[in-house]
Amino acid sequence: xxxxxxxxxxxxxxxxxxxxxxxxxxxxxxxxxxxxxxxxxxxxxxxxxxxxxxxxxxxxxxxxxxxxxxxxxxxxxxxxxxxxxxxxxxxxxxxxxxxxxxxxxxxxxxxxxxxxxxxxxxxxxxxxxxxxxxxxxxxxxxxxxxxxxxxxxxxxxxxxxxxxxxxxxxxxxxxxxxxxxxxxxxxxxxxxxxxxxxxxxxxxxxxxxxxxxxxxxxxxxxxxxxxxxxxxxxxxxxxxxxxxxxxxxxxxxxxxxxxxxxxxxxxxxxxxxxxxxxxxxxxxxxxxxxxxxxxxxxxxxxxxxxxxxxxxxxxxxxxxxxxxxxxxxxxxxxxxxxxxxxxxxxxxxxxxxxxxxxxxxxxxxxxxxxxxxxxxxxxxxxxxxxxxxxxxxxxxxxxxxxxxxxxxxxxxxxxxxxxxx
Amino acid sequence: xxxxxxxxxxxxxxxxxxxxxxxxxxxxxxxxxxxxxxxxxxxxxxxxxxxxxxxxxxxxxxxxxxxxxxxxxx
Numbered sequence: 001x002x003x004x005x006x007x008x009x010x011x012x013x014x015x016x017x018x019x020x021x022x023x024x025x026x027x028x029x030x031x032x033x034x035x036x037x038x039x040x041x042x043x044x045x046x047x048x049x050x051x052x053x054x055x056x057x058x059x060x061x062x063x064x065x066x067x068x069x070x071x072x073x074x075x076x077x078x079x080x081x082x083x084x085x086x087x088x089x090x091x092x093x094x095x096x097x098x099x100x101x102x103x104x105x106x107x108x109x110x111x112x113x114x115x116x117x118x119x120x121x122x123x124x125x126x127x128x129x130x131x132x133x134x135x136x137x138x139x140x141x142x143x144x145x146x147x148x149x150x151x152x153x154x155x156x157x158x159x160x161x162x163x164x165x166x167x168x169x170x171x172x173x174x175x176x177x178x179x180x181x182x183x184x185x186x187x188x189x190x191x192x193x194x195x196x197x198x199x200x201x202x203x204x205x206x207x208x209x210x211x212x213x214x215x216x217x218x219x220x221x222x223x224x225x226x227x228x229x230x231x232x233x234x235x236x237x238x239x240x241x242x243x244x245x246x247x248x249x250x251x252x253x254x255x256x257x258x259x260x261x262x263x264x265x266x267x268x269x270x271x272x273x274x275x276x277x278x279x280x281x282x283x284x285x286x287x288x289x290x291x292x293x294x295x296x297x298x299x300x301x302x303x304x305x306x307x308x309x310x311x312x313x314x315x316x317x318x319x320x321x322x323x324x325x326x327x328x329x330x331x332x333x334x335x336x337x338x339x340x341x342x343x344x345x346x347x348x349x350x351x352x353x354x355x356x357x358x359x360x361x362x363x364x365x366x367x368x369x370x371x372x373x374x375x376x377x378x379x380x381x382x383x384x385x386x387x388x389x390x391x392x393x394x395x396x397x398x399x400x401x402x403x404x405x406x407x408x409x410x411x412x413x414x415x416x417x418x419x420x421x
Numbered sequence: 422x423x424x425x426x427x428x429x430x431x432x433x434x435x436x437x438x439x440x441x442x443x444x445x446x447x448x449x450x451x452x453x454x455x456x457x458x459x460x461x462x463x464x465x466x467x468x469x470x471x472x473x474x475x476x477x478x479x480x481x482x483x484x485x486x487x488x489x490x491x492x493x494x495x
Contacts, residue, residue, distance in 0.1 A: 056493065059494050060494065141429055145432060149437045149440040149441065152441050156444055156445050156448065157447075160445060160452060161448040161451055164456075166455050166458050166459075168451065168455040168457070169454070172450065172454060183490070183493075190493050260440050260447075261436065261440035264443065265440070267489050267493070268432050271492050274425060274429055276432070
């Protein structure tokens with residue numbers, strides 16, 4: 001019983017860590033457009049999103065119940081499988097954060113669960129049809145739905161509002177953006193914090209600490225809400241920069257149209273039972289808004305990298321989840337090894353991220369790597385033309401070494417001997 | 422494998438209709454407010470009609486947001 005509760009404690013802590021990375025990763029969904037158009041100061045935006053995520057976590061337990069009741073057959077699952085799944089999901093979230101690409105946290109979690117389940121119970125335990133209808137189709141549909149809605153609303157808002165200017169218009173777009181971003185945050189809290197609650201409850205049920213079919217206990221709700229709020233507040237600034245500045249350049253009208261379409265699509269999909277990933281929806285609506293303005297551009301190279309990341313999310317998390325599950329089966333020390341591996345990799349990723357810090361001070365700055373490779377970036381091209389090429393360290397080394405051979409002719413040893421008389 | 426085309430297309434239709442409608446309403450509201458701003462600046466009337474129209478638009482948007490919160494909570 002002792003070791004049993006230890007593994008349960010590890011699973012709960014890992015689930016809360018996943019919840020934290022989830023909040024961290026998805027701040028961008030609610031706040032990227034608000035921050036990049038200047039409607040809210042970066043710190044204020046993430047604080048507001050954090051509070052709304054926390055509030056959202058307490059609103060209902062319906063999503064949590066669909067995960068902990070009936071989605072998987074809890075009799076065949078050990079807590080180690082859930083642990084392995086979470087390891088895969090966390091590592092994928094951190095990796096995509098490091099390269100600044102938005103990707104779906106839910107897909108990462110699902111991928112981890114699928115991988116760990118395959119490693120534990122075989123390929124037959126996963127239904128291919130469910131995979132296509134629940135994962136593949138929504139991933140293609142979400143950006144299309146939100147993108148087209150964002151495109152048309154942007155067109156419309158420019159057409160109807162071509163006579164609006166001045167203080168009133170500026171204030172109006174700000175208020176509209178803040179309201180729709182708030183709705184996205186609230187919806188995110190109810191959806192994603194609850195996913196973690198569901199996972200923790202499922203772990204407690206499989207570990208025998210709770211009776212099957214129970215609702216999540218209060219401490220689970222509170223800790224999941226707090227974990228996602230802290231993650232949101234710390235803010236995945238790298239992803240916010242990609243979403244708000246990297247995909248396209250947003251004006252306040254576009255930010256407002258994008259965020260409103262995203263909020264509508266998220267609420268409509270979750271209410272009509274065709275669940276779409278918040279990340280996919282917001283990315284789509286931002287790109288749609290980018291295309292909707294006359295002369296607006298979408299940076300397709302950044303978008304392509306993002307689509308590739310979406311495609312890799314599920315298999316990559318599944319692979320890590322499967323590997324982790326295989327190691328935990330070796331016994332308690334295997335589980336310990338996976339835990340050490342998780343902590344070490346997370347620390348390594350954090351360490352690498354410190355090489356180029358992105359935070360609330362430079363979140364609206366240019367992304368140098370992306371800007372350089374964009375044909376559309378007239379400003380960056382002009383800047384590149386006027387900027388003198390950096391003095392390379394190689395030439396400095398060369399100049400430093402040139403004096404060295406100078407004394408050579410002086411040394412008599414190298415001079416050819418004079419012919420003897 | 423069974424793709425739920427009905428749910429997919431209703432999500433598509435509702436998202437499209439509601440977001441375009443909301444954005445249109447809100448933009449009209451903003452247009453009304455800035456018309457008042459211009460009218461006051463030029464001293465040509467108070468633009469009362471424009472302001473009333475603007476507030477009707479904003480009220481409709483607020484109702485939509487309230488319905489959104491209701492959907493989240495329910």
